[in-house]
Amino acid sequence: MNQQWLTTLMSKGIELEQSLRQQLQTAKEGLKTQLEDRGIRLSAADLAALLEEVSPKVSHAALSYALDIVRPFSAGMGLRVSRLxxxxxxxxxxxxxxxxxxxxxxxxxxxxxxxxxxxxxxxxxxxxxxxxxxxxxxxxxxxxxxxxxxxxxxxxxxxxxxxxxxxxxxxxxxxxxxxxxxxxxxxxxxxxxxxxxxxxxxxxxxxxxxx
The missing domain is CATH 3.10.129.10 (Hotdog Thioesterase)
Structure with a gap:
């Protein structure tokens, strides 16, 4: 019984993680499109400054995704900002x-x-x-x-x-x-x-x- 419960819990956790990743990816692509449509060049540092007062963790996560937008060479490396x-x-x-x-x-x-x-x-x-x-x-x-x-x-x-x-x-x-x-x-x-x-x-x- 406990094993079944644990398996179910792990399955739900994986589904939630995949859903969150998809939502973040969709948001990133939408942000990039909107900025390009307006002729705005995204600054990772400015994005961090705007978000940091609200939540450092959110700021670092946003910066990590922004790196994939403003640095095409390193896109796909999965670099994450853990402290800034x-x-x-x-x-x-x-x-x-x-x-x-x-x-x-x-x-x-x-x-x-x-x-x-x-x-x-x-x-x-x-x-x-x-x-x-x-x-x-x-x-x-x-x-x-x-x-x-x-x-x-x-x-x-x-x-x-x-x-x-x-x-x-x-x-x-x-x-x-x-x-x-x-x-x-x-x-x-x-x-x-x-x-x-x-x-x-x-x-x-x-x-x-x-x-």
Whole structure:
């Protein structure tokens, strides 16, 4: 009797999860279509800011889905934002087939892509009004272990670095910075780390300009 009840409960849980996933996918596609129809370019950081006061969990979930819209290259990786503030970001890389190599370990390319996405996402929270671009000029990486389960990308941004970059953008519309990104497993053991050289460009918004 208990076994039958447990089986029924698990079945209902799977049905509910599938239903929620379908609803979220439909909502994401509808949002993308509406934005494109209006000529609006979706900003993941702006979306997070709007939702974060209501619910950080909702904000992180929305950001995770927004990544698939604004970053076609990483679409399908299933990157999830688990922590985001003005100075920190944590992104989860799931151990799905797309992210694994032939030995079922986390692919070095997937780790590298997630590190870059995390850096761009954190800096996008501080983007001045107008067009803001972040590009990578150099990457140095070290890989410490084969990771067969999900991994977590972490980056912290110091206030000093942030203010130096923003000051340079205001004065010269260009800036440079470095970022140290670390990747851990669920036991906080080091999986890899990356040293990125970042280039920033900013074109101020024109007064009265509309999107």
């Amino acid at each position: 503030s003005d100075t920190q970001v944590e992104m989860v890389i799931p151990a799905r087939t797309r992210n694994l190599n032939e030995s079922n370990g986390m692919h070095e390319g997937a780790l590298t892509t997630a590190a870059i996405e995390a850096a761009k996402l954190l800096w996008s929270r501080h983007a001045p009004m107008g067009d803001f671009e972040v590009s990578i000029s150099r990457i140095e990486s070290s890989f410490y272990k084969t990771q067969t389960e999900e991994a977590r990308v972490r980056l912290e941004l110091s206030e000093t670095t942030r203010e130096m970059v923003l000051s340079s953008l205001r004065a010269h519309r260009e800036a440079k910075a470095e970022a140290e990104i670390k990747i851990f497993d669920d036991h906080d053991q080091a999986v890899a780390d990356f040293h990125l050289n970042l280039n920033f460009k900013h074109t101020p918004a024109i007064a009265g300009q509309t999107t």
